[in-house]
Amino acid sequence: MYDIKALYEAKSVAHASELLLQHPEAKIIAGGSDVLIQMREGKLAGATLVSIYGLDELRGITMEEDGTIRIGSLTSFSHITKNPIIQQHVNVLGEAVDMVGGPQIRNIGTIGGNTCNGVTSADSGSTLVAYDAIVELTGAEGKRLVPIREFYIKAGKVDLRPGEIETAILIKKESYEGYKGHYIKYAMRNAMDIATCGCSANVKLSEDKKTILDARLAYGVAGPVPMRAPSAEAAAKGKPVSEETVNAFAKAALADINPRTSWRATKEFRLHLAEELARRALKEAIRQSGGDM
Amino acid sequence: MHEVQYKLVRCTINGRAVEKMIDVRASLTDMLRNDYSLNSVKKGCEVGECGACNVLIDGECFNSCIYLAIWADGKNIRTLEGLLGPNGELSDIQQAFVDEAAVQCGFCTPGFIMTAVEILESGKEYTRDELRKLLSGHLCRCTGYENILNAVEKTMKKRLGKA
């Protein structure tokens, strides 16, 4: 039995906004795999909840006319992984969220929850950041689109205004077309774990597969929120597919990130990992793009 | 005085349509154990880490400890108690757990078997490593997982006519 002060179930997105404005102290509960745990720990004990779990319209993945991939915010991780649109165009996202927790967590955990909790270790976070995903927020005054990099404000804090809920994650055609990516989750166990360091790289190669037209790299747990590594990207863009490029890319990433020491891992170890993982992730992305590595 | 909020939760549990007024604070574990006496749903951590409370909801596995009971409204829920045949006979996967010595203290067993049901009902053939991943949301301290994996793999092969 949870220590819930009051619980309101939203019947629609508009109703959710209304409830949130009526109960400004309320927490949004989507799948509950974060909120309920914090409630049991005591951090959220006695909270008022607005449940959006029942909003089936926020589930599912569609391709919009302009080629934008639209992922409903309540889509569970397992449904993202199994989705053919994701598999065809951003398979790395499906692979990344397939590393969250274990199977039951992937059935309840939602991509909306994973982004809105503002956690740096979120397995979806680095890949979404690497693909310049856009967060769709809906409030009483309508929709608002925010690039995911701006959506993350600081650890545990995202740009979610009163009365707003996240309704979708959008990935533009130009962000995924021609790119192949790879995500590496480095953790202490092979399941039921959170990342010590997460690294998502993707790449677009020239037609002859000899040149890197574009490379993108993002990390989880390399800073307070999921983050891009622009220096690394610059070090690879326009460069030939080679060991030297990959090494320069991985080295350059260190200039962009700022992991911290905690009981879970030292800064030094995370930096060491960040470089090694960038190397391996880029190589694999190149391989998947048909490059010779 | 704090007023307890209730909601009428109508759902199907192990094939039977049921309804009850449920305290909105209840987890699905609470509801299944306390309101329906389905004691196979075990409490091992209550934060979704051990898998002992796992049940099937509309064919997918969920840790019922971190699932609000009110969300079960309209859903089809299955627990270990629902697997027995009409004359009390064991299902193939239960029998495999017996035959493969996959049961020791028995506390993780119900949760594991329900995940196995989801795996088996997919009708797909998985490699041993894929099965490890599909079963990785359950912790067990007695068996080292070896015989549990064997039981699931053998039942899968049997169902696919490959054993």
Add this chain to the structure above:
Amino acid sequence: MGETVGKSVKRVDAFDKVTGRARYTDDICDKNALVARILHSTVANGTVKHIDVSEAEKIEGVVKIVTCFDVPQHKFPTAGHPWSTDVHHQDVADRLLLTSRVRFYGDDVAAVVAENEVAAAQAVRAIKVEYEEYPIVLDAVEAMKDGAPQLHKEYPNNILNHTSIYKGDYREAIKEEGLIKVEGWYDTPTVQHCHIENHICFAEMEAGRIVVTSSTQIPHIVRRVVGQALGIPWGKVRVIKPYIGGGFGNKQDALYEPLCAYLCTQVGGRRVKLDVSREETFVSNRVRHAIRTHIISWVRPDGTFAARKMECFSNQGAYASHGHGVAAKGMGAFPQLYPCDHVECDAYSVFTNKPVAGAMRGYGIPQAMFAGEAHIEDVAKALNMDSLAFRRKNMMPVGYVDGFSKNENYFDSLNQCIDKGMAYIDYERKLEEYAKDTGPVRRGVGMAIFWYNTAVWPISLESSSCRMVLNQDGSIQLQMGETEIGQGADTAFAQMAAETLGIRVEDVHVVSSQDTDVTPFGLGAYASRQTYVGGFAIKQTALIMKERILKYAYEMARMAPYEMDIVDGKIIRRNDGRVLLTLAELAEEAFYSLTHSEHITAESTYQIKTNAYSFGCSFAEVEVDIPLCKVKLLNIVNVHDCGRLINPALAEAQVHGGMSMAIGYGLSEQLLFDEKTGKPLNNNLLDYKLSTMMDHPDLGVGFVENYEPTSAYGTKALGEPPACPGAPAIRNAILNATGVGIDRAPITPHVLFEAFKEAGLI
């Protein structure tokens, strides 16, 4: 001999466990029971100055709040040891139901009884406690130093106990010329049992007595401890143990049964349930002792030992629990596994401001084997000798007799186990092949052996009692004080009883639950004792039962009892095997005869005054990704000689579980604490890295079956041994793969990162 022992019969409890019918403590507790929750200290060392319960008392649903200032001041011991009538051999009584002198972060300060769990949790949060804080000490070696914070005034320098084993003359022996000195310090971590069912109990009063139903391994011992804690006669306490979801030694202590019983008395005897959370289980139950071991070996170039020295410092945590037994057992293995004429061993158990260390699967031997077998590998490396050849040359020889336990090494078990393990893993070929690896990803194989005793004689009492009751259909009920905790004890008991009685195993109905009012006295599940000691009581009782049955059969068959036997549930004539009558026919007559009605039962106690060596080994194969500082376990096998296997399939399953625990011990598991505050950092199943199914390769198991001559059924310890050799085997495999010997468990990526940097590998 019958047909049952040695067969892989199905578990007697399997059906109930795969259908959800097996009832555990929470399943049989009334849903409307009152709920108790404990307020734990948030300082690791200090005194409670003041407690304000005024806000907590106002919370609706709160029935009673009890603080450390309210409880009786009888100090009691908690260890799951047999009581000793010798006052000097009794467990240390240092616990109170609740305490104002807190000694670890998580100590028990107050308790709330409420009508529901939400109110109880709210009330616990609403209690305000004012502490006077003292400096803390978390490390055993630090805690022994002069000036370190003192936990218990009766134990200067925090030393709970110090014992030694001295043999020969170490100081003289090391003067021999040409000796090579190999020295190392080896550290093992604080780990927790992580049974999937947390400890839970409920108490209620009935007929002026307290009835406690508990998830425990030791119901009869818990009865005594509850009596001691509450200061009431032991007969006023009744303890019931239903199915339990694992124990591994944690539930071989009286945990919260005394407090729960006390709380019940404070609310007029109403039913009170105390359901411990996972977070509390990690901190406020028991943990395995972290032990720092220092070993010096003086070796001759020919690969023999001249002298050896070992000191171990065992982190006892805040209270004595099992006391010095764990460290002492680990020390005892040292001179026995590799006998040497000149040995000095010292074991210290030291109080620190960490959670209380108690029994955990292996009882000091996983720690001792990690240190000892890592060291043996290091010695062989120093001599440039094959480590297996070195072991074979020095390990306990056949015919060795230990002066204290009188255990004898009757067989060449260690060599037989090693041979089997080597073949399984293709050790020699891989050792040679992998030595050529020089890239970033390297493979290696390694191994370790272990030593173990069976049961606790001659340190403590060993006895077991058994009751058999004949039913009308010729089947029997079997009751044991020894407990089923998941290991399969009930099935092994049924097999042994069926074997000696000459009936089918399905005609033995094991009463799985213990109830101290009706179950014969037994000590419970610990020390890998039950099959060995229970076997004596079962055999003795079955023989009495058989004699009574045959005596009755004389009246029906007119044959002398000694001319008859029971085979497959039938009374037969010995000399030609003719079936005279069935046991069912006999039973019906015995129950309902108008001339001689008798309920045939038997009950007896057997006191065991023997012990038996159990041996084996583990071989591991690893792949080390040096840049990622990650170890992948590719292959692992355990080979055991636990005597005759009562049930091979269950024995193998039990070994799997121990191996899994050893893998976690070697690679990932450790309970972490904030150095400044002593606050636990990872007391949950997400942050404490218990292996998942994806962290294991397939687990290989082999057995060597040498019939144990001291044993009723030829069997000896297997419960704990599987957890003993795995971690050092993995450590040695990593050493062989990378050239880097890691002297602490678990060998996590963090540890490897530092070690590889130092070795210049990254």
